[in-house]
Amino acid sequence: MNKLYGYWRSSAAYRVRIALNLKKITAQQLSVHLVKEGGEQHKATYLALNPQGLVPSFVIEAQTNVDDNVVLTQSIAILEYLDEVYPQVALLPVSSIDRAKVRAMAMSIACDIHPINNLRVLQYLTQHLGLDDEGKKNWYQHWIKQGFSALEEQLENGVGQYCFGNDVTLADLCLIPQVYNAERFNVDLSLYPNIERVNRACLKLDAFIDAAPENQPDAS
Amino acid sequence: MNKLYGYWRSSAAYRVRIALNLKKITAQQLSVHLVKEGGEQHKATYLALNPQGLVPSFVIEAQTNVDDNVVLTQSIAILEYLDEVYPQVALLPVSSIDRAKVRAMAMSIACDIHPINNLRVLQYLTQHLGLDDEGKKNWYQHWIKQGFSALEEQLENGVGQYCFGNDVTLADLCLIPQVYNAERFNVDLSLYPNIERVNRACLKLDAFIDAAPENQPDAS
Incomplete structure (x- = not known):
């Protein structure tokens, strides 16, 4: 399943959550606590996923055993991706x-x-x-x-x-x-x-x- | 002719200048001095074009007498527009x-x-x-x-x-x-x-x- 790493109060993650809902795309939501213990976004495990140490990150699960998962970062880039791949309920006009x-x-x-x-x-x-x-x-x-x-x-x-x-x-x-x-x-x-x-x-x-x-x- | 309002040291305007050159799109370049006299970007004439008072602004000249000129703002939005309308020398990959x-x-x-x-x-x-x-x-x-x-x-x-x-x-x-x-x-x-x-x-x-x-x- 796709995964969205976010945080409840992150407005960048909030943008992506709205898009997933509008387009009815399922994704497991994983919380990265931005404040607790200095911020989980700075931990090595998260930085391995997203070197900027920011949320959100959107992980597309590999379709086959030989593929790797793909990690997308930056909310606007994720939203443009979702709009290209799931064009129903378009986020951009036509012209x-x-x-x-x-x-x-x-x-x-x-x-x-x-x-x-x-x-x-x-x-x-x-x-x-x-x-x-x-x-x-x-x-x-x-x-x-x-x-x-x-x-x-x-x-x-x-x-x-x-x-x-x-x-x-x-x-x-x-x-x-x-x-x-x-x-x-x-x-x-x-x-x-x-x-x-x-x-x-x-x-x-x-x-x-x-x-x-x-x-x-x-x-x- | 299309017009680009920019400033030599504005990196957002610099991005658009590169795209115009790569795609060989002609545009008249107009300078908005960001520092002189408190900044020309804050003057009413420029704010009428771009309410944010930022550069660049890209003005698409009306094709007919009944159309209005169209003003595009925000460098990334301008670059995406140029890439859609002038796809030769694409700025984005295919997948x-x-x-x-x-x-x-x-x-x-x-x-x-x-x-x-x-x-x-x-x-x-x-x-x-x-x-x-x-x-x-x-x-x-x-x-x-x-x-x-x-x-x-x-x-x-x-x-x-x-x-x-x-x-x-x-x-x-x-x-x-x-x-x-x-x-x-x-x-x-x-x-x-x-x-x-x-x-x-x-x-x-x-x-x-x-x-x-x-x-x-x-x-x-």
């Missing part, structure tokens, strides 16, 4: 221009918000730069606000109930986990009515509900 | 697993190194956290070393002269601009012999040479 617009929204989160606010960056800010909780909160909110303001403007001109029209896309798979994190860090989401609207629409779908952090077995 | 591996290498740079070290983050570190040049250099080098160590391990197991085999891919388009930046911040690249090897191989190609920062008209 190349529309695909580029969806990917751009997704990347504005996956490149320009999420990695800057990721655990390892927050740890650096605390451990090397001595930032306190207030300073960390300001940092976190700053990058979410930068990204959400631009995205809000793009959604303002959009039509449909999701980020791009009336089908869930890669952009929604990136947005909803980022909104979850924004709420954790007390970002005032009322400034972004279109983002709130899309978030509410997505959270009505089972694929998103079942993938939510609080509904994972390793949630604590 | 979905290989495509996922190439995209993962690209994303490990485009998500997990570049945005954390981007101009706006360095400006925040200076202006809000009071980091001096030494602190900024440590920050910059830390994230490059994290990313390059993992990539070096992946390249160690690879074959071929580029990141993935003997064809230039999206991964090389992300790596070479990142190496350029690593050199600017005095990262000791001898720790990464495979990255150095791929960098040397790419910099023999006209598409990379012509796209290099120092060969742009706005270089200063």
Whole structure:
């Protein structure tokens, strides 16, 4: 069986969980605890799978005895793979221009918000730069606000109930986990009515509900 | 004609310049000075094009009088678009697993190194956290070393002269601009012999040479 190594609160793993649910792909979910004992992602066994020491990793089981398992890393690369191999419930529109617009929204989160606010960056800010909780909160909110303001403007001109029209896309798979994190860090989401609207629409779908952090077995 | 809004030292714009050269796509290059007068990317005229206020932006000229120009943002989304519409000199391999591996290498740079070290983050570190040049250099080098160590391990197991085999891919388009930046911040690249090897191989190609920062008209 395919395996997804993730963590309940990892928004990158959350993206992949939504895709697996939407496409009805079965995968065994394995928890990599990102905090306990300094973080299981830094252990040699996990690094052998994923040299970056990040979640998620998606392991495709070998089809024959002579093949090896294949390990895919980086959530966006995994999502593009899943969309190519399991095209039912497509995550991208048909036209190349529309695909580029969806990917751009997704990347504005996956490149320009999420990695800057990721655990390892927050740890650096605390451990090397001595930032306190207030300073960390300001940092976190700053990058979410930068990204959400631009995205809000793009959604303002959009039509449909999701980020791009009336089908869930890669952009929604990136947005909803980022909104979850924004709420954790007390970002005032009322400034972004279109983002709130899309978030509410997505959270009505089972694929998103079942993938939510609080509904994972390793949630604590 | 198509237009590319970029900046000579922007590694995201540098990626797109390489793709345009490889695929022999003509585009007028327009410079957005990221530093002068607080940064032209923050001006209303540019924000109207790209609400994120980042480079690059790729503008596809309308084919008819009734169409509008289309603005694409986010370098990875632009590169995927160019690869779909101009498939000659492909940036991705054929098999979905290989495509996922190439995209993962690209994303490990485009998500997990570049945005954390981007101009706006360095400006925040200076202006809000009071980091001096030494602190900024440590920050910059830390994230490059994290990313390059993992990539070096992946390249160690690879074959071929580029990141993935003997064809230039999206991964090389992300790596070479990142190496350029690593050199600017005095990262000791001898720790990464495979990255150095791929960098040397790419910099023999006209598409990379012509796209290099120092060969742009706005270089200063």
